[in-house]
Amino acid sequence: MTRTTSSARRAFRWPQPLAGNKPRIWYGGDYNPDQWPEDVWDDDIRLMKQAHVNFVSLGIFSWANIEPEEGVWNFDWLDRIIDKLGKAGIAVDLASATASPPPWLTSAHPEVLWKDYRGDTCWPGARQHWRPTSPIFRDYALKLCRAMAEHYKDNPYVVAWHVGNEYGCHNRFDYSDDAMRAFQEWCRERYGTIDAVNDAWGTDFWSQRMTDFSQIIPPRFIGDGNFMNPGKLLDFKRFSSDALKAFYEAERDALAEITPDMPLTTNFMVSASNSVMDYDDWGDAVDFVSNDHYFTPGEAHLDEMAYAASLTDGIARKNPWWLMENSTSAVNWRPINYRKEPGQTVRDAMVHVAMGADAVGFFQWRQSRAGAEKFHSSMVPLAGEDSQVYRDVCALGRDLDKLADAGLLGSRVAQAKVAVVFDYESQWATEHTATPTQQVRHWTEPLDWFRALLDVGVTSDVVPVRGDWDRYDVVVLPSVYLLSEADSERLRAFVNGGGRAIVTYATGISDERDHIWLGGFPGSIRDVVGVRVEEFAPLGDDFPGTPNEVRLSNGTVAHDWVDVITSVGDDARVLASYEDDPWTGLDGAPAIVANEFGKGRTAYVGCRLGRDGLAKSLPAVLDALGVAGADGNGFGSDGNDFGSGNGSVVNDGDAKVLRVVREGADDRRFTFLFNRTRAKAGVPLDGELVIASKATVVGDGDSAEIEPNGFVVVRSLPTD
Template sequence: MARREHRWPQPLAGQQARIWYGGDYNPDQWPEDVWDDDVRLMKKAGVNLVSVGIFSWARIETSEGVFDFDWLDRIIDKLGKAGIAVDLASATASPPMWLTQAHPEVLWKDYRGDVCNPGARQHWRPTSPVFREYALKLCRAMAEHYKDNPYVVAWHVGNEYGCHNRFDYSDDAMRAFQDWCRARYGTIDAVNDAWGTAFWSQRMNDFSEIVPPRFIGDGNFMNPGKLLDFKRFSSDALKAFYEAERDALAEITPGLPLTTNFMISAGGTCLDYADWADEVDFVSNDHYFTPGEAHLDELAYAASFTDGVARKDPWFLMENSTSAVNWREVNFRKEPGQLVRDALTHLAMGANAICFFQWRQSKAGAEKFHSAMVPHAGEDSQVYRDVCELGADLNKLADEGLLGTKLVKSKVAVVFDYQSQWATEHTATPTQHVRHWTEPLAWFRALADQGVTADVVPVGGAWDEYEAVVLPSLYLIDEATARRVREYVADGGKLLVSSYTGISDERDHVWLGGYPGAIRDVVGVRIEEFAPLAEGDGTPDHLDLSNGAVAHDLADVITSVADTAKVLATFRDDPWTGMDGRPAITVNEYGDGKAAYVAGLLGREGLALSLPQLLDELGVDTPMETDCADVLRVERADESDENHFVFLFNRTHADAVVDVEGEPVVSSLVHLTMSEHSAVIKPNGVLVVKL
């Protein structure tokens, strides 16, 4: 199916296009005498868009078929007349109590068959025909009522699909899963083959014998083929529900672009967002920071992948936090400067909209300790002052021409694959300490240590158009992807591959003949066994490499190396383990290109140590400055290069000195020298210059 045409929310009549700035606004949580103050503070902060009605179903449809739009009309009118556009939600994220009381069959069930009762949010099953009927009725009522409203610029369909109802094991889900398998495979024999049901006598005679991967007893092992397909099905089932809502809204309001907020982060693998991106008019993402030393790097990685999912079209940061969240065991606040820096990192990576959850911090409810643009402390607070500073920065950048630019393509692509992650989650694997998602992040950070800000690209994206490509623990490689890899390297591409790549095909059937079977000829090594590494009674928890790096969690037992391959590093270990002297890092010539293989998980530190030699062997140039690792450099430019911006972010907790190549436009925690040819970027600081 073709990707939907990119359509972006247009400015209100009489206004110029700006970087959209605002957040989730929940006026129904507050008395109306607060609304005017909200509008005043929004204007002061430079807010020009808010998302309204996301969790307002019970307030909009107060009982079955009884709609109250009056309060929503009043607040949208106040906002619009103040020049603040509305991203209007379909309001279907959580059904009201009257609906679940009348129709408990819409509630999802867990894998043990227990019902998820109302009391939180997303307590509905996506395959319920009853719930779909009620949800689409609400969508149509919303669209009919607001189809001519001049202040509504986009539809916010649902909210964070699958955040709480990713998996449903009800009979509705069972029937839908059977239909999904029939559509995917055609015959039950094809399903049996895909799932390897000859093992443990699991052969099925008919599609009616297909059941979801429900509880099978503690300590038992689910069929990995079924489990992988159920994860695919669950993503598709939620997508089908979103599409039904989207189409109901679009039929009545064809002129309004539609989106739904993804949850892309390094470890956020709930749904296949690379697949979902084809079904939105513009990509939106919710991202919440990772506390600690990985904060900036993980954020930049996730933002880069969002840009990759969006295929470098402008994307919308729908939610991030001004400071602490409320859902971790310990909810750390953001350090001074991080509110502005984090937002500008998303902007640097291709976002043309910066929004927060939420506008005003709740005084009651489950998220009352989640930070907001206006905190409990009110207007006289550092958070709100930073919100105002950010609003001014965004307006300045829009004035300078940033809106017409896109993220400049990197020379290196790091590939990520949702389905490889799902496959590595199975409980019967060589080690439970390895998951696909950690390896792309480690490579992204290690490359940044070399001064290279990589693009993160989905496996189905255009990664083969880059100078160099990283396949980091890409566990599943189908024949089509393997063919792309061969053609890419044979045509002169530069490939970097790490352990646990190319192990199985798309059905999770192991490629035979030695690992990595899918691309063994390209990398020029043959692996007979894995060597898991973990603390135990006499077992090694790591392996040293001859270049000083250290492998943790997993290493490969390479038994042969092609004549065209060169060994760059070997393992160092006691002779009795059988690993001492075995190849650990190799580079193979294949056609006109080269492929490097790293036979262990080295982490960010080990990769950073190994990359200079690896990149040199592959012929990939990197910046020569010794301090380039201290600063994350990101560029946005238009096609003519008339507007070219460089964003410089301090990655450390020490001052970073940088050369100033152009005209400083925006800065936070930066000291410019008298000559303005260099600058000191403080910890959590950012400098934006225009070349």
Template sequence: MGARRQYRWPQPLEGQKARVWYGGDYNPDQWPEEVWDEDIRLMNQAGVNFVSVGIFSWAKIEPSEGVFDFDWLDRIIDKLGKAGIAVDLASATASPPLWLTQSHPEVLWKDYRGDVCWPGARQHWRPTSPVFRRYALALCRAMAEHYKDNPYVVAWHVGNEYGCHNRFDYSDDAMHAFQDWCKKRYKTIEAVNDAWGTAFWAQHMNDFSEIIPPRFIGDGNFMNPGKLLDFKRFSSDALKAFYKAERDVLEEITPSRPLTTNFMVSETGTTLDYDDWGDEVDFVSNDHYFSPGEAHFDGIAYTASLTDGIARKDPWCLMENSTSAVNWRPINFRKEPGQLVRDALAHLAMGADAICFFQWRQSKAGAEKFHSAMLPHAGEDSQVYRDVCELGADLNKLADEGLLGTRLVKSKVAVVFDYQSQWATEHTATPTQKVHHVTEPFAWFRALADHGVTADVVPVRSNWDEYDAVVLPSLYLIDEATARRVREYVAQGGKLLVSSYTGIADEKDHIWLGGYPGAIRDVVGVRSEEFVPLAKDDGTLDHIDLSNGAVAYDLADCITSVADTAKVLATFKADPVTGMDGRPAITINEYGDGKAVYVAGLLGRWGLSKSLPEVLGELGVDTSSEEDCGDVLRVERADESDENHFVFLFNRTREDAVVDVEGEPVVSSLVHLTMSEHSAVIKPNGVLVVKL
């Protein structure tokens, strides 16, 4: 585990007290200056105290090579600061200006077929280009020198959503950088050959110069999985190296100013290894956009918990979310009444001390003109803006009550997430294309929430072995060190829950031999000889029932032996012809002083929820005894002394939820308090915050 940078948080402007940072991306260069004063009036009215400026302003800051125009930026920063609004200043490198790409088209990234990504959108640059790095760092240096003494700039916003559009580059610059990366990682070409299994299909390499990126190999062919996994690792590292170069220039000139960049952690997003990147920022920032549908709220809670895990429970910044609809889906659903406030408070509950949106004023032109904003096209007289003002007042109220200085209270259960396991399961030659790591942690989080357990979602590199119970959900890659941690954790009394497709391969994506789950087969006490893919087709199984009423979809294990120390809790029920009838589906094994449960199929949220009462009971994990405990998600924040202890209660359902009120209500939305205030009705999309 690498060393993390010292945590540093943006400090309030001189003369102001610390508040929850509140605001969003501000693009004054999209508007005539006569709009700026109106923006600031409305920001003050809404309680905005923090805006990110200059993210896509390179062409305006440096209109021609080496000629810088800071005058307009100086004026708006001065106006904001004097109005009490702090600035998170961007390095402005996210999208290069046309004069640069026309003079140096070699900075443009190429796709796997060799086609050039031409200017016209954003992030049309390759992170391994020495030419682009020279220009970008010159801009960073000019920005830092000009604003090093500006009292209104409280943080650096380095780049923007690295890898959102330029995650993979297959150019010659990338090829040479990939070769160097492999040299550093493996030292010898023989070690690369071993890692990639190049004895298969005559792919043996004699020298590092023979390493090429996973470029186009023909439709329907299979890329070497070891190379593909390493190229994803390299691509994350290449972008990280570019970020660090920007960060270090800014820090050299402004050493007292904290630096961050906005991640894209989500319930489905695995663009970069954000836990690895978390080592390199002074405070973690994340952009999150809701997934429409019945999983809307759970997706926000899950993602915010994972972001808190990446931040190691230090306060973090929600750098972007949406007030309502986005613009980049085929159908862009609006948020329902109450969801703007509730969604923001969910991130706050999970450890964010900054709540920001994209963007302040909704654009009237350009690619994101239909993306919602804090000030919509409808203007000040709109429900969205009124909700923005309500949220600003709520955040100030919570700060007055002592929320700042509290942290997300540690759960009794950890759900482990691993970016690299997801990358490995994305390969096209696997038992089934319907199974990936990324979906299983979310299913477990939701199922646990159904039983009143708000789990912490934590990266595999974190201290997950300090929790009472740990879930390894389809953790496909388990190296020797992680397998050793698993054994020590359970042997010392830990309670482990493991689902199918866990511990299949090591860090090279080499299969653990001897039967599945090879890496930790002794811990779970079962041995599977084959995977049983499940899908609708003529004469095949599309699901398998379990004896406890749950149903397995997509994948099951054909378990052929169970240890003497293990007990079968549920079996599969299927046509005897399939060879699956009566085979173990859920088992529990005693290992040292602990126990390990193995779920031999992917049951989804509902199947897991049906199975958890017995499973958690066997493990001795306490859950709420109330039948409707899963209707409300309970999240707690407290300081070390427990002097300030807040409970956030969110309605997860489409019906009214009645809750007992333990403390003093502080903030509420779509909530009806009874006359005695000892109970409350939380309506759908509602939230209640009480202070104990």
């Protein structure tokens, strides 16, 4: 279970179409026929064919119906529906069905139930009430996997294994004795000796030094208002991700041993704010990446979706990936469950396709009449087929077939020129309760940078810290709190060789053990960015009279976090400084600093400016880096014309439009243009129009007017 960052990545394998069918963009969703009488099944298939559905995920929560008693198997109903689906040309992504154990299992073995940090048991009544380190639960789950694999190994209608479901959504942390023993073994494998654990966790502080691995316990309840050892807590989060991944791998391997030619996946939960698992690490363990994504209501809806889809594309290393779940309209699990506006069902799915998804799935096919998710929207709503939701579902199916016919399959998202780095472990570290300010977490800064770049006409790629960010022209390291020596050297080599880097406050504070880099911040890369930070000046309004903002000379405003930069390098120049009361010690101090290092350049943003402040600061920052902004004009003596490069980067200088390009091996290009605003947006059509949703072609067909929630897709073919 030892965490490594160099484990071999599984070879990419994509589910193949049913015999006699040509490859299409996979389209469908979770299907739960066991929730309905069989006389509904034929109507389901009729509606699926009408909507151009070609796959369903089946059996995800069906353990109790597949194994109603221990060792008693009931595959008859599952066989019948798979046969009906397959004969209708609808493939099956078959689940291992292990996501939630049946009542007979937990009644006989309550010791498989996970415990919270106070020692309270998570009792049955919902889902995912099992502990991943339970050997008893693993035995039962693997018996189910082997039974499923043996029964369906020759079924021609099953094209992929859907292993588990959203691992860690509810059972991410378990504090049981099973977990304790597994955590001790994880630490033994990772560190070798107890002294190495003590060193990693800094246990000389508060008399926490241990003399034996048996003294390691999970970070259980330590009293309200107290502070858990940061190194221990960070490692427990790593362990928890690894423990669930080890359980997934055991299921995966049990299925693969019997069905070696069947591709396997499990559905991640990649979004801007969700860091339950280290999904980039998990990306090595699947044959193809799958993701569940649910929209963020309000003004961030489109941008957050594009950000999350780009991060998923980065986790997939630009191989095709599967949008396993999204929603046709409202979800059921927020305090207020907002509906989608007209056009958003189709538009939202197409954003994921633009960002590399060759499959679109929803939760779920038919909306439930009973149970906890009865108010969750579905492809066939409670209102039935005579509904706007189902009409949109049919329209999306037709559009996806049009894209397949036009040759989208086989294309990949064109690499941008800018990479925004995201790091799961930095997010985990910044979640600790003893930090300079509880108002700052890692995840918000990459999203702000992604959106600010869009606001100046630049579409960036979101790249995991383990990804190839040093192959881009410009890299942004936004509040990457943990910066290992190896990643510090990567950045140093990248910039020294001519790369451009933007580094922000709260980057490079600690190494991978959460040990602070000494000598001033950012400790391991001070020479690269040309600044030295002596301390932080958090901002807030929780006490009367405390400062909650500081103005900058470029007209922006800092909030939450300000670096006290006390010196800059000889080759650095200040792009913006603070304008504050003279007695604070910040007035006139550097806020944004550009530096030359080797053949490259950097810019350091020493405060939290938010999306708007970043967008206002970016023109000067890009100029200082020797690259161009939205106007496409080149800067710098190296002649690097940032604006005229890959079409996936610069939106023709139009911040009103999200522009993404997918490129095929035959040089054909598909350009996706999405309206980011609440007003109509005009766009040029450089090629053949393939799809238009809430958009109108104008003039001689060389431009279009896109309404809010609308988009167009244009294809350009190679010229002889």
